[in-house]
Amino acid sequence: MIPKLILPLVVWLPLAQAAPVPVTWSLAGQWRVHDANDDTFNGASAPDSGWRTLRVPANWYSAGYDHQGALWYRHEFTLPERTPDTMATLVFDGVDYFADVTLNGKALARHEGYFQRFPVDVSDALRRHNRLAVRVESPYEDPKTIWPLHKTLVKGVLNQHDTRPGGAWSEHGQDANSGGIWAPVKLHMSRGVTIDEVILRPDWREGLQNPLLRAEIRYRALADGPATLRLSAAPDNFSGPDFQQDFPVTLKSAAGTLNVSLPMRSARLWWPVGVGKPNLYRVRASLRDDQGLMDTALTRTGLRKLEEQPDNKGWLINDRRLFIKGSNYIGSPWLGTMTRAKYRRDFELVESMNANAIRVHGHVAGRALYDVADEMGLMNWQDVPLQWGYDDSVAFADNAVRQTRQMVEQFGNSPAIIVWGGHNEPPWNSPWMEKRFPDWNKSLNQSLTKRVGDTLAEDSSRIVHRFSAVEEHYWAGWYFGTIRDLLAPAKTGIITEFGAQALPRLSTLKTFIPESLMWPKSTAADDPGWTHWKYHNFQPFQTFKFANIPRGNTIQEMIANTQAYQAQLVATAAESYRRQRYQPVTALFHFMFVETWPSINWGVVDYLRKPKAGYYALKRAYQPILPSIEPVTDVWRQGREATVRLWAINDTWSACEDCRLTWQVKQSGKWLAKGETIMTLPPDSGTRVKEITVTPTSVERVTIEYRIENNARETVGKNRREESVEASSAGK
Secondary structure: OOOOOOOEEEEEEEOOOOEEEEEEEOOOEEEEEEOOOOOOOOOOOOHHHHHHHEEEEOOOOOOOOOOOEEEEEEEEEOOOOOOOEEEEEEOOOOOOEEEEEEOOOEEEEEEEEOOOOEEEEEOOOOOOOOEEEEEEOOOOOOOOOOOOOOEEOOHHHHHOOOOOOOOOOOOOOOOOOOOOOOEEEEEEEEOOEEEEEEEEEEEEEOOOOOOOEEEEEEEEEEEEEEEEEEEEEEEEEOOOOOOOEEEEEEEOEEEEEEEEEEEOOOOEEEEOOOOEEEEEEEEEEEEEEOOOOEEEEEEEEOOOOEEEEOOOEEEEEEOEEEEEEEEEOOOOOHHHOOOOOHHHHOOOOOOHHHOEEEEOOOOOOHHHHHHHHHHHHHHEEEEEEOOOOOOHHHHHHHHHHHHHHHHHHHHHHHHHEEEEEEEOOOOOOOOHHHHHHHOOOOOHHHHHHHHHHHHHOOOOOOOEEEEEHHHHHHHHEEOOOOOHHHHOOOOOEEOEEEEOOOOHHHHOOOOOHHHHHHHOOOOOOOOHHHHHHHOOOOOOOHHHHHOOOOOOOOOHHHHHHHHHHHHHHHHHHHHHHHEEEEEOOOOEEOOOOOOOOOOOOOOOOOOOOOOOHHHHHHHOOOOOOOEEEEEOOOOOEEEOEEEEEEEEEOOOOOOEEEEEEEEEEEEEEEEEEEEEEEEEEEEEEEEEEEEEHHHHHHHHEEEEEEEEEEEOOOEEEEEEEEEOOOOOOOOO
16 A cells, blocks of 8 residues: 555644644635646636636546646645644645646745655645645646657556547547646645655565565655654454564654564464455554654555565465466546545456456556455556656656656555566567557667666565566467467466457447447448547457458347457466466466446446446356366368366365366257366365267367366366368369
8 A cells, every 4th residue: 555545634724723733624625727728828817807707626537628738736724723833734645747836925845646645745845724736737748749658757557548538540530638636735734744655565585474574665854853753553354462662763853764673473464365364454653752753654455475476386375376367447537536445346256257467457546456466465567657658868768767666656555566577568679560650669668667767676575577578478369460379389478468459238338339320331441431439449450350350230130249359368368378387477467447438448337337248258267166178170061079188276275175077069959078077186286177079060160168066966066168160062
């Protein structure tokens, strides 16, 4: 979790009487806003006429203001009297993207970056009656000149991405800007010192039974002097003993850092979903002097150890190997719309799909995401917000490094984050760009990628994946090759993308495709009837010409055909790579889990959170105990032998003792083969059980059903596959 997740008191302003410190007040509510694209307009001092109101926190687009560029925000509040040793700090949890902060006419701070929490010391500018003005700018970057190789904002998928309104490549690709004061704003008051950040990392040098919790406390103080730092850790979601220790410290005026370690002998560990409980601790850091409490900060963390074994032997969590089954995730292009309840709704769907991880794809999300993932035990691959190409200057790399370090420091308390992921598809690793963009070169952003990767590696408490390479994106069946290619041996241990598009159900589709545009005249990608569909991310060329998905005769048939294709592709890929567990595959992340807005893209859940057929296909392919069916024969023909192989995969940490494996191959209601065997499936294992060869007697579809039961004869895994059969022909 992040520092100062919870503070002692949150109330609304204004107040009628003085309150003791430390105290925190929320500044949420209706603020005034005014267009700031005219540089001659000074919103810090302009009169109130001509302003409109806008909710804070919120992205301006989702709050009802479709705007590009800069916007002035203004808010007035009244405070009680303060003592001379009171420190006052404005805390912004997230402003997209540039923020210039002025209080009572005094310019105080400029900040760049959309996801960071940043404090502004307002002690000297604060009065009883206050006017706060913030100029927020989320610049428009011209798709024709800046995209995709020369972007200047560290915004990842919130700036340019296939799933944004308008798509990645059109001139509309930056519609519905993500700018605004999208996360909470608070005013924090303390006495003599302010704790700005609490960074926590576990130390395992004395073993899993005797962890140390290392804490780095960043503060600002008015003066030098002695104090006592109390660090405590109390169970947050379970019952157990507390841990606490006092440390004598000497505060230095201005900014400083305190480093201490808290022994937590026999503390409970944080475990991922499916293998244990996600035990969490509330960690409080307090500073006191001889007059009492000066400031306090509360955060949360979990204790877990991570290690990546060499040679694709797997990832260890708390010294136990675990196969990673995940999906890429973007909750919304407008992060202010995502709440704890919405993240929990999404993650319950993720876990019901038998996945144990998500990849927060190409962006840093709202803090509620990490809260909920920590609580649910959902592992998280966290990317930096770098997607494709950027300004290749040293200055931009310096900026990206700074923001990467802030991501690691501010979000690193979350035990759910098990991987820091670097630059996604950097240009120097993307030769497909050479054919498309004349200004591409083979070394573009190479230094940027390396420096960001080096910065991530400063955190040794989790796995670091320096960049997401195109070689790890297995797009056979959609951008190249066929579904059959997904059965080939994997070339990388980590697979971070695979998938295909599919239409949502008709009721969802009707919410953004008008009836008059529901059936374009042809399947040609350049048919103008697809223009509106393309704006909503649909790819007609890949759908009809590359994947060869039949359109059908009605929109319902088209929906069914696209969903069936997506389901077949994701299940084929997921089963194939699970059969290749640790030879070489250690982790796989389907692309992607949910549609991010009213659109048609690669989600197996639509934007209204209605699952598609692909969701249920992945749920079957991700079963902890999987009876996997490997299709050996490509084309089944009447009167010709065809072969499948049966596998038993057990990703759990318990053996399936004396399991019964049963299978049957049927055509036209008749058995072509059937059988069963009793065997024990060891924990964390994958075994090829049997090869079956049959001869179809007609052109009817063949059905293969395969089931695993435990020794109590309860079904622990089941699978089904259908094969179409072609008529035999001479010479074939």
